[in-house]
Amino acid sequence: MTSSDARLNRRAALGRIAALGAAAVLPRAFAAATPERLYRRIPVSGEQVPTIGMGTWRTFNVGTSESLIADRCEVLARLIEAGGTMVDSSPMYGSAEAVVGDCSARNAPPPDWFPVTKVWTSSADEGVKQIERSFALWRVETFALFQVHNLVGWRHHLPLLREMQQEGRIRYVGITTSHGRRHDELEDLMRSEPLDFVQLTYNLADRDAEERLLPIARDRGIAVIANRPFRRGALILRLAGHPLPAWAAEIGCDTVPQFLLKFIISHPDITCAIPATSRVDHMVENMQAMLAPLPDREMRGRMIEWLEAA
Amino acid sequence: MLKAAVADYIPYTGEALRALVGTYNAAIWPLQFGFLAALLAVIIGTGGRVGTLCRLAPLVLAACWAWCGLVFYQRHFALLDWSAHHAGWLFCGQAALLVLAAATGTTVPQNRITRIVGMVVMLFALGAVPLIQWLSGLPLETFALAGVTPAATVLFTAGWLAGGSGRWWLWPVPFAWSLYGFVTGWALGYSPDMLPLPVIVILLVIVFLRRPAAANS
Numbered sequence: 001m002t003s004s005d006a007r008l009n010r011r012a013a014l015g016r017i018a019a020l021g022a023a024a025v026l027p028r029a030f031a032a033a034t035p036e037r038l039y040r041r042i043p044v045s046g047e048q049v050p051t052i053g054m055g056t057w058r059t060f061n062v063g064t065s066e067s068l069i070a071d072r073c074e075v076l077a078r079l080i081e082a083g084g085t086m087v088d089s090s091p092m093y094g095s096a097e098a099v100v101g102d103c104s105a106r107n108a109p110p111p112d113w114f115p116v117t118k119v120w121t122s123s124a125d126e127g128v129k130q131i132e133r134s135f136a137l138w139r140v141e142t143f144a145l146f147q148v149h150n151l152v153g154w155r156h157h158l159p160l161l162r163e164m165q166q167e168g169r170i171r172y173v174g175i176t177t178s179h180g181r182r183h184d185e186l187e188d189l190m191r192s193e194p195l196d197f198v199q200l201t202y203n204l205a206d207r208d209a210e211e212r213l214l215p216i217a218r219d220r221g222i223a224v225i226a227n228r229p230f231r232r233g234a235l236i237l238r239l240a241g242h243p244l245p246a247w248a249a250e251i252g253c254d255t256v257p258q259f260l261l262k263f264i265i266s267h268p269d270i271t272c273a274i275p276a277t278s279r280v281d282h283m284v285e286n287m288q289a290m291l292a293p294l295p296d297r298e299m300r301g302r303m304i305e306w307l308e309a310a
Numbered sequence: 311m312l313k314a315a316v317a318d319y320i321p322y323t324g325e326a327l328r329a330l331v332g333t334y335n336a337a338i339w340p341l342q343f344g345f346l347a348a349l350l351a352v353i354i355g356t357g358g359r360v361g362t363l364c365r366l367a368p369l370v371l372a373a374c375w376a377w378c379g380l381v382f383y384q385r386h387f388a389l390l391d392w393s394a395h396h397a398g399w400l401f402c403g404q405a406a407l408l409v410l411a412a413a414t415g416t417t418v419p420q421n422r423i424t425r426i427v428g429m430v431v432m433l434f435a436l437g438a439v440p441l442i443q444w445l446s447g448l449p450l451e452t453f454a455l456a457g458v459t460p461a462a463t464v465l466f467t468a469g470w471l472a473g474g475s476g477r478w479w480l481w482p483v484p485f486a487w488s489l490y491g492f493v494t495g496w497a498l499g500y501s502p503d504m505l506p507l508p509v510i511v512i513l514l515v516i517v518f519l520r521r522p523a524a525a526n527s
């Protein structure tokens with residue numbers, strides 16, 4: 001097991017890219033003769049989080065349908081069973097927060113439960129109401145992480161979230177973007193604001209963040225959540241019918257989703273990926289990607305080449 | 311790929327939408343029958359040129375649009391999609407226009423062909439739309455019905471408008487919704503919402519082509 005520093009300097013991080021994989025993550029033994037689960041440290045605190053969490057865009061927005069809620073509770077149960085703790089949602093996602101709150105109450109969340117949500121409004125007053133509504137919907141007294149969704153109204157919300165962090169109602173504060181949008185503005189904020197987390201799109205096909213954002217995160221000790229790991233399924237569709245290369249077995253990948261997830265979490269500056277799914281079998285499959293080993297730098301290069309050839 | 315890209319911007323799935331309509335139908339049961347009966351009266355009134363029923367038709371449709379706006383969109387659909395509030399107000403706006411149409415009271419000259427086509431579309435919205443959903447394998451409790459859900463209500467209203475019972479300013483909202491419904495229905499694989507657009511386009515063409523004859527009659 002590697003002792004990971006909370007804040008890495010550029011040289012140390014580059015050294016890690018060379019060594020990659022196990023050097024950058026923190027395996028935690030959980031059973032004899034089973035691959036180790038992989039965790040990453042949150043730079044600002046040193047707290048460890050599993051490298052795979054769960055997003056809820058579309059998948060958990062099922063209204064009040066009892067049968068669909070029961071299905072989603074089963075998905076969440078599998079996440080927890082496989083060692084997952086982080087679930088990310090937003091008021092933008094319709095009923096998703098309420099469904100997650102309902103399911104987490106039914107599933108008895110683990111002690112290291114890591115609830116993550118966002119504030120999504122340009123109005124300061126509405127932001128206050130929305131934040132309080134999220135506490136009620138999730139049925140939590142403390143959020144692990146509260147983010148400003150897509151940078152909307154961040155000037156109002158960041159000071160409020162920091163105030164709540166001081167009060168202990170929020171442990172970490174962050175900001176999000178997706179689809180590769182508004183990276184310039186995000187970069188400015190990462191440089192100027194004391195952020196604990198950022199959330200951005202990073203996957204095998206969308207690697208823009210590697211150029212500027214991930215190095216800034218590394219230098220400033222900001223944890224990074226990767227959203228849209230499969231481009232909402234489009235990458236999986238694109239790769240359907242292309243058998244995985246034989247060398248994928250070296251990193252324990254049986255399926256395309258695992259292959260895609262392992263690419264993401266093998267980047268040393270990514271803290272975790274949050275695939276969304278409404279299916280139990282997919283959740284089980286996704287969580288397999290959290291098991292060691294990870295690809296090294298050379299294999300990551302081959303993964304990119306394989307995608308481009310597909 | 312385009313379908314997936316469009317679906318990426320819709321915060322719910324077709325499965326969740328069907329489930330929502332099911333929950334909604336259960337919540338308002340058996341009011342569906344009241345709306346269906348009222349719409350049947352509109353068809354009878356239009357077909358038989360029954361004066362009282364014809365005059366009441368826009369008020370019946372206004373009630374359907376207001377119900378869809380306030381109950382379907384604002385109370386139920388807003389659970390899945392925040393933009394449902396906007397759609398809800400749009401439906402209320404159309405309800406207000408229909409009340410205005412009822413208040414002004416004048417009747418538009420009717421063309422026999424457009425009146426028959428309009429009747430067929432109204433009957434289609436009332437009876438064939440549920441049949442199509444049944445043939446598509448959708449469970450009975452998730453049927454989107456005229457009067458209480460948007461797509462079939464839009465379709466029925468378009469039939470009434472084509473029959474010569476309406477004004478040009480009653481067309482934009484149904485047409486705009488049919489565009490929205492077609493795109494979202496296509497992206498989500500939800501057939502009921504895809505029906506109004508092609509029908510409305512055909513109706514508008516027919517109405518446009520028959521207009522000179524109607525003006526001379």
